[in-house]
Amino acid sequence: MxxxxxxxxxxxxxxxxxxxxxxxxxxxxxxxxxxxxxVASNHWITREQFAAAYTIAQAAPGPNMLYVxxxxxxxxxxxxxxxxxxxxxxxxxxxxLMLLRASRxxxxxxxxxxxxxxxxxxxxxxxxxxxxVLVRASDSGWRGALLAAxxxxxxxxxxLNPIWLIAGGGFIGALHLV
Amino acid sequence: xxxxxxxxEPDHTVAPPPALRPLALFLAFSQMALSGFGGVMPFAYRFLxxxxxWLRPEQFAEMVALGQVLPGPTIxxxxxxxxxxxxGVRGALASxxxxxxxxxxxxxxxGVGYQKFGASPHVHDAxxxxxxxxxxxxxSTALKMxxxxxxxxxxxxxxxxxxxxxxxxxxxxxxMHWPLIEVVALLAPFAxxxxxxxPK
Numbered sequence: 188m189x190x191x192x193x194x195x196x197x198x199x200x201x202x203x204x205x206x207x208x209x210x211x212x213x214x215x216x217x218x219x220x221x222x223x224x225x226v227a228s229n230h231w232i233t234r235e236q237f238a239a240a241y242t243i244a245q246a247a248p249g250p251n252m253l254y255v256x257x258x259x260x261x262x263x264x265x266x267x268x269x270x271x272x273x274x275x276x277x278x279x280x281x282x283x284l285m286l287l288r289a290s291r292x293x294x295x296x297x298x299x300x301x302x303x304x305x306x307x308x309x310x311x312x313x314x315x316x317x318x319x320v321l322v323r324a325s326d327s328g329w330r331g332a333l334l335a336a337x338x339x340x341x342x343x344x345x346x347l348n349p350i351w352l353i354a355g356g357g358f359i360g361a362l363h364l365v
Numbered sequence: 366x367x368x369x370x371x372x373x374e375p376d377h378t379v380a381p382p383p384a385l386r387p388l389a390l391f392l393a394f395s396q397m398a399l400s401g402f403g404g405v406m407p408f409a410y411r412f413l414x415x416x417x418x419w420l421r422p423e424q425f426a427e428m429v430a431l432g433q434v435l436p437g438p439t440i441x442x443x444x445x446x447x448x449x450x451x452x453g454v455r456g457a458l459a460s461x462x463x464x465x466x467x468x469x470x471x472x473x474x475x476g477v478g479y480q481k482f483g484a485s486p487h488v489h490d491a492x493x494x495x496x497x498x499x500x501x502x503x504x505s506t507a508l509k510m511x512x513x514x515x516x517x518x519x520x521x522x523x524x525x526x527x528x529x530x531x532x533x534x535x536x537x538x539x540x541m542h543w544p545l546i547e548v549v550a551l552l553a554p555f556a557x558x559x560x561x562x563x564p565k
Contacts (some may be wrong), residue, residue, distance in 0.1 A: 207436045239483055243475045246495045249398045249468020250405055252438045256469055257476045272469060279437025280445060284457055286435070287449045297561065305557030306430035307423065308527040309549060311510045312534030313433055314406065318503035319539040321496065331497040338501025342407070343508060349411065352498050353402040360494020361487050 194231065195263045195270045202255065202274035221258065231262040327365045334365055385451040387459035394444055394463030399471070403499020405440045405464070407506040413447065420447070422513035434549060440464065523563045530556045
């Protein structure tokens with residue numbers, strides 16, 4: 188029991204420290220480091236489990252960072268899942284909330300608007316980069332890229348609910364077409 | 366391109382945000398999160414900007430920008446900012462809980478399912494197809510935001526530099542694989558400078 192507790196504590200501490208470095212929405216970006224810690228160094232879960240956690244969180248509804256919950260669960264059961272999720276979310280989100288509270292007193296002004304307005308095009312580029320990396324990371328080659336491009340066209344030209352597109356993607360995939 | 370959704374609001378001045386109860390925010394964010402296959406951002410854009418019109422596209426882009434620069438998952442930061450804007454701290458916590466509660470349960474259920482059926486090649490191939498579509502959805506959200514930023518930019522040199530900054534950050538992170546922090550640190554001073562000096 189004792190050693191289980193220690194694994195939970197160690198995992199939570201490691202993730203909490205990492206969480207503050209997840210700049211750029213990068214809990215996905217943290218994956219290499221989390222992999223190193225739970226698979227390569229400590230052998231708490233296997234490589235296949237880690238990859239599966241990542242893919243499941245990617246495909247499942249909700250924030251993609253929830254692969255961390257699955258990793259925690261496979262490392263140390265329910266306690267591990269809860270500890271990992273809280274460790275990766277609470278520190279940075281507390282910071283955001285404190286920042287919002289502080290900004291109420293000295294709200295924006297011209298510089299505040301300029302910072303928000305100036306960062307907007309940069310974030311559009313970063314978002315596109317995230318999509319691009321996802322296209323490249325898929326092991327489906329040009330057919331995956333074609334499916335992604337087709338999705339862009341449909342999403343730009345219609346107001347079809349994206350759920351149907353995702354379902355279509357799953358269907359096409361299950362038919363071994365991708 | 367002609368069938369792009371028209372901008373919904375012609376003369377949206379700085380109207381006060383509608384008051385929303387924390388419960389409404391919790392339900393709204395649960396809905397977005399649970400529809401958000403492959404990533405919530407495209408669904409959040411569709412729900413907050415296109416359907417409910419709680420936010421204008423450029424407000425959404427600004428929140429995403431801030432959410433990316435702050436530590437933590439971008440969509441969670443956006444949830445907190447939206448909740449905060451409409452109902453203060455309680456709204457922020459309600460939105461965040463909505464964003465996380467349902468998806469955590471789904472992910473754990475799928476984890477159980479994976480342990481039983483994960484070996485099936487059908488499951489693997491379906492996941493591959495879904496992630497390709499998810500990538501396309503993220504790209505289309507970025508394109509929609511870019512189109513909107515282009516439209517609201519007042520003059521040509523501002524339009525040009527907006528495109529420049531978007532392309533440079535895309536190329537730096539997506540093509541060159543440079544560290545995101547460094548790319549943002551390099552571009553931000555110039556981008557903020559343009560936003561500061563642009564004509565109204």
